[in-house]
Amino acid sequence: MRELNYWCELAWLPPGEVAAGVLVTVDGTLITEIATGVTAPPGGAVRLAGLTLPGLANAHSHAFHRALRGTTQREKGSFWTWRERMYGVAGVLDPDSYLRLARATFAEMALAGITCVGEFHYLHHRPDGRPYDDPNAMGHALVQAAREAGLRIALLDACYLTGGVGTPLSGVQRRFGDRDVDGWAARAERLADGYRGERDVEIGVAVHSVRAVRAEQIPVVAEFSRRHGVPLHAHVSEQRAENAACVEAYAATPVQLLETHGALGPRSTAVHATHLSDVDVALLGSSGTRVCMCPTTERDLADGIGPARRLFEAGAPITLGSDSHAVVDLFEEARAVELDERLATERRGHWSAAELLNAATAAGHDSLGFAGAGMLVPGAWADLVSVRLDSVRTAGADPAHLAETVVFAATAADVHSVVSGGRHVVVDGRHALGDVGTMLAEAVAEAREEKSV
Template sequence: MTIYHVPFAHLPDGLARDVRLVEEDGRWVEVTANASPRDGLSGGSTGGAPSGVSSDDASSDDVIRLDGVALPGFANCHSHAFHRALRGRTHDDGGTFWTWRERMYRVAAQLDPSTYLALARAVYAEMALAGVTAVGEFHYVHHRPDGTPYDDPNAMGSALRQAAREAGIRLTLLDTCYLHGGLDTDGHAAVSAEQQRFSDGSVDAWARRHAQLREDALSDENTVVGAAIHSVRAVARDELADVVAATPGEILHAHVSEQPAENAAALAHYQRTPVGLLHEAGALSERFSAVHATHLSDDDVSTLARAGATACFCPTTERDLADGIGPAVALHDAGARLSLGSDQHAVVDMFEEARGLEMHERLTSNERGRLSPRGLLAAATRHAGIGWPDAGEIVVGARADLVVVNAESLRTAGCSPDQILLAAIAQDVTDVIVDGRVVVRGGRHRLEETLAPGGIGRLLHDAIDPFWRQT
């Protein structure tokens, strides 16, 4: 048992003061507001400092005092870990989404299980420092560059599982079906040379590998295996239903209407929007997340909402790639859920993603307060969208996740604790607890004690630099 005390915490009913939290076996067993640190204690030891906290951090009465504002752990619901290598590498000559994609292929071509482990471990550690306690990894780099499988067909997925475990965050591995190279008026193109390693060749082949991945991860308590349809560009109309049939009860994600060109191609060839195609295939349900959902029709919004689906917005990526601003408020008002992701990791900062959701709406509507601070926090902590329904709230019985934010930084000093999400940045996170384990303490990740004595920035540099040495 470990006992914590924080001056402020965001609980389901709102902001609470002087909150006493008791963790046991990775769960919150007590959450008490307006409490002194020792309320309910009869004396004696409670087990001392938890793993990752030195004895100097624990007070003499074995209560860990954390200064700041406590939030539930953040859920980063859409990630491509290897895209982190593109940060600061795609802005020369402006370019487009499609020219950005060519540079992405260049990085993807150099990945192998070893280099992917090193890169993803550093990226997931960066996420942990930003308060992320679970990540949804939209994983499509499956095979060798020429498309032939590794001896272990899921070697790349195994590298991601190990990376998340070592970085201290939970992983939802969204194993992605990617069969075609694109879509235009004439139909689907074959995968290009650069895309060979993404494709299993058929839904049946993908489903066999996916089933093996599920089997391999059965004993991995840190991983949920879900599925993804890369897009209606990469999976044809007559294949979509087969992917759905192969994934009963699983979390299912898809890139949806990220670019106007995607909509135009789907309408020209199929006379359906991407949402319409996915609905027709039976993909839409409470388990489904439409990633980006940028260029939706009114009917698309209604269809997603009626299905109880989630729309996963990635504001920092959507503006970096000039995708556009999606209808977040329209979806929310229609009854769809909202979640957030950092996608290509141009920024790893869930505060910025949450603010982006509101600030983009302000730009398009000329109105403030389109989404409340509590609504933004709900989007930033929606773990159910990636298969962890028992996380994302500080309540008894939930997973013992916690993110503590410095209330006296240059950004947050003077702001109201109930609005800290609108003021803080990732660097204001001081402490992160995942399933009762301390992953970040005093702004330092636990890997800095062993694997990364030079800091997570150095770990990232060492993982990314080899991709660009020939530039």
């Protein structure tokens, strides 16, 4: 790639201030220079109108859940009834159809300003549990999909060995599991070997949940993370029933179980962390474990509201994810962290816009193993996300409160330009792949065609 200049009308720069006339020089995949106070775009520079942010990081995604959007809203139920509907989609995908669905889903993310995704991957094998000829075929499809859509990816290969605390895998769950924890580790090693040295791909690991991984198996996943220096993510305390089953089996909460078996720490991320005790909060905070909040999914599935501010103040950095993709909009996820806190406490003003933008950018990238991202500084990944300030949602913004306007009023539809790793993947609101709506419609229809969802 040749050196390029991008002139930003306005840009959000460290330590959280908006500057006017910012010239960003990009060489290949990295930012090489930032200059402020440049009153007009120099010759040859690409002009970026509105407010330019660092790339957003979607720290928790299940790409195949995108096929469920809008189909589960009539039911009166819970997370557990929704899960049965999700299994219907999980049961029909193969590497080719998953590539098409994931590519369209990741392209939707790019349109929303997301430049890196943490894909929590457990759809490993054939529907009957038999491995494909390449046991990592589904994982390779996800990596290819991210690359074609213009995203970096942390593929978080999930260990998933039991159907519940003390119960075997059954039905479609069999495609999630390897024969045992050593079989999972061998497959994950092979996956990691295939991408070693690839800068745009991080192979991390995941404990799907304490329902899916027994206590004595957790250290194997934690050791993989330590040995390779890669992220470890886990669904944690999303449902009260999960907590009750864990306490009954182990006399410990999920957080306590993960801590006892070495799965907490600065490389780890607890996803959801909704129903926590004071001890849980202290353990997550003191260990520096990140917590990924997914407010739209947590509302959609009636999970509850997690103690995000208490976790942050205890020392646990907060990140954001779209999870089940009921919507793909990290501005919505960011403001929901504050607005849900208001509902829970009946008070306003828990989070600043700068804190929420950091959760959507630098903190999220860190949690996915891309520490040099999510900031507009020399040496960082060349990710530039430009948001319109003249839409019906953002028009009339006070120049002194632009970060607040973006966090509390803008939507993904206001993103008009996305440079991801030096590649201009979204121009004037259109993705380089073409009509993403049509791509999604075709891929979702294919994912549903064999099973009524």
